[in-house]
Amino acid sequence: MAVVEVRRLTKRFGRVTAVDELSFDVEPGRVTGFLGPNGAGKTTTLRIMLGLVRPTEGSALIGGVAYRDLRHPARVVGAVLEASGFHPSRSARDHLGVVATTAGISRKRVDEVLAMVGLSDVAGRAVGGFSLGMRQRLELATALLGDPELLVLDEPANGLDPQGISWLRGLLRWLSSQGRAVLVSSHLLAEAAQTVDDVVIVAGGRLAASGPLAELTGRVVGSVRIRTPEAQRLQGVLAGAGITAHYESHDVLVADGATPEVVGPLVAAQGVVVYEMTSSGGSLEDVFLALTASGPGASGPGASGPGASGPGASAVPGGGSEMVR
Amino acid sequence: MTRLVRAELLKLRTTKVTWVLLAVGAVTAGLLAALVVVRSSTAAQQAGLPLVGSVAWRRLVLGLSGVTEYFALVAGILCVAGEYRHGTITSTFLVEPRRGRVIAAKLGASGLAGAVFAIAAMVVVISVAAGTSAAERAATGNVVPALPAVAPGLILATALYGVYGAGLGALLRNQVLAVVIALSFSLIGESIVTDLLPQVGKWLPDAAAASFSSSSQAGQIQGSAHMLVWWAGGLVLLAYGISAALVGVMTAVRSDVT
Numbered sequence A: 001m002a003v004v005e006v007r008r009l010t011k012r013f014g015r016v017t018a019v020d021e022l023s024f025d026v027e028p029g030r031v032t033g034f035l036g037p038n039g040a041g042k043t044t045t046l047r048i049m050l051g052l053v054r055p056t057e058g059s060a061l062i063g064g065v066a067y068r069d070l071r072h073p074a075r076v077v078g079a080v081l082e083a084s085g086f087h088p089s090r091s092a093r094d095h096l097g098v099v100a101t102t103a104g105i106s107r108k109r110v111d112e113v114l115a116m117v118g119l120s121d122v123a124g125r126a127v128g129g130f131s132l133g134m135r136q137r138l139e140l141a142t143a144l145l146g147d148p149e150l151l152v153l154d155e156p157a158n159g160l161d162p163q164g165i166s167w168l169r170g171l172l173r174w175l176s177s178q179g180r181a182v183l184v185s186s187h188l189l190a191e192a193a194q195t196v197d198d199v200v201i202v203a204g205g206r207l208a209a210s211g212p213l214a215e216l217t218g219r220v221v222g223s224v225r226i227r228t229p230e231a232q233r234l235q236g237v238l239a240g241a242g243i244t245a246h247y248e249s250h251d252v253l254v255a256d257g258a259t260p261e262v263v264g265p266l267v268a269a270q271g272v273v274v275y276e277m278t279s280s281g282g283s284l285e286d287v288f289l290a291l292t293a294s295g296p297g298a299s300g301p302g303a304s305g306p307g308a309s310g311p312g313a314s315a316v317p318g319g320g321s322e323m324v325r
Numbered sequence B: 001m002t003r004l005v006r007a008e009l010l011k012l013r014t015t016k017v018t019w020v021l022l023a024v025g026a027v028t029a030g031l032l033a034a035l036v037v038v039r040s041s042t043a044a045q046q047a048g049l050p051l052v053g054s055v056a057w058r059r060l061v062l063g064l065s066g067v068t069e070y071f072a073l074v075a076g077i078l079c080v081a082g083e084y085r086h087g088t089i090t091s092t093f094l095v096e097p098r099r100g101r102v103i104a105a106k107l108g109a110s111g112l113a114g115a116v117f118a119i120a121a122m123v124v125v126i127s128v129a130a131g132t133s134a135a136e137r138a139a140t141g142n143v144v145p146a147l148p149a150v151a152p153g154l155i156l157a158t159a160l161y162g163v164y165g166a167g168l169g170a171l172l173r174n175q176v177l178a179v180v181i182a183l184s185f186s187l188i189g190e191s192i193v194t195d196l197l198p199q200v201g202k203w204l205p206d207a208a209a210a211s212f213s214s215s216s217q218a219g220q221i222q223g224s225a226h227m228l229v230w231w232a233g234g235l236v237l238l239a240y241g242i243s244a245a246l247v248g249v250m251t252a253v254r255s256d257v258t
């Protein structure tokens, strides 16, 4: 059963529609990536889910009830949000003590979570002097206080150094392996792809796609780019194998829908000279670009991420049941 | 609910500014007391002060502790608006999404804090009065006998100022704005209104507090007829706090925390 059920969720701030009829589920025991460019409506959706923002229409239920109706919210949901803060003169331990007292959680748990995020040594220091990374760890500790079955994290990698990010990745995997549901938002698709099992992709407040990561990336067929002095001959060779290739420049061919595993043996067999061969496609970014480029309503601002390019950006096979527009 | 009040008290205790306000309020009261004691012993009659060592004099001196009401007011404002200022309101509302209960707990905790502010100020005033008059001349500076007459009203008034502050904080949510409005009204605006329209002035927070706290003793000695009876004054002050908080809760509960 889904831990989170978002149904036709809509939020308008005045004339801005931040979230537009968004629906998706979050399953236990999996890390779900909530992905999309800046301004896609991720933060708004998460804040609605957590009872901080009122939806204009639709609902976001946790275990079948609205957040506001949870009896012990801290024991059900742990959240790390972007704009939440700390009182600068309060120590890390006191901050957690305050939250624990509010939630009716024993103070013993405070030291446990401090150890879990590696802040035991600085627990007595005022948070005002903490680095961004230390604050993120403290946020995580706060989220873990109630030993919740669902974790909601909004861009948790922001402010973390590479070690911090890999530590976070491990923590999220470990939490989900215990059967918890983890919902983590990010605007960095490539970064998120390394951590998540499922993805929910939004653009312009609308659902672009959702489903298991492997299934989505599998849907996008890649291409192979070959630099060769024998472009014309290679084009003929590829055509003989049923692969269409077009010129990118006079000595570069792009074979759509091909993989290096197919092209490599062909050039070897025919003795075609190849200077360079690279494959692209099949990444989460390609999925995202393909999805947002294909629908008129779905193109969000900043949809062109790094590594975009790709003329005629990859094919999106039809028939994906979860595809929207 | 006690859980929430305890959490609010813990927040106050673990925030430096609470202790600064408590200390500055008590020290201000102590300085005022020292000033009055010194002045009393030198130029009592000219200053229009009651006779040194008289019942009225003791009440006047101890009643100077009431200056800490303004510090309790600020502490109450910060208890609510400070959470918006620092963004901690997000984690507070995450753990207790019933926002009305959070604000109610803050009113209660700010009231308790106000009571502590009053007690601290009185302790300082009692010590300063004793110390100063001992330096001046012996034995007259003991204001402890005035405690039964002064302390209950003063503690209640300061507590209600704390509640009133928390209510204002919930209403305005911007701590600088709330502090500036509350203090400028309490310290300046109210006396202007009272001068122009005494009938209206007696319903204002400061005058309401004065009707049952220490400064009242001085006020009544000066024969002011424009004063509510003490219990009405208490209710009026409480009503200010609660109604500000109610409007605050209604807006806070509805508004998005982004």
Ligand SMILES: Nc1ncnc2c1ncn2[C@@H]1O[C@H](COP(=O)(O)OP(=O)(O)O)[C@@H](O)[C@H]1O
Pocket: A013, A016, A017, A018, A036, A037, A038, A039, A040, A041, A042, A043, A044, A045, B258
């Ligand atoms: N409080 C607000 N008032 C007005 N507009 C807002 C508010 N919060 C978000 N928005 C707008 O809603 C859209 C989605 O924002 P957000 O949910 O923060 O996106 P994301 O987290 O995916 O970057 C943006 O266009 C943003 O400007």
Ligand SMILES: [Mg+2]
Pocket: A039, A042, A043, A044, A082, A154, A155
């Ligand atoms: Mg965001």
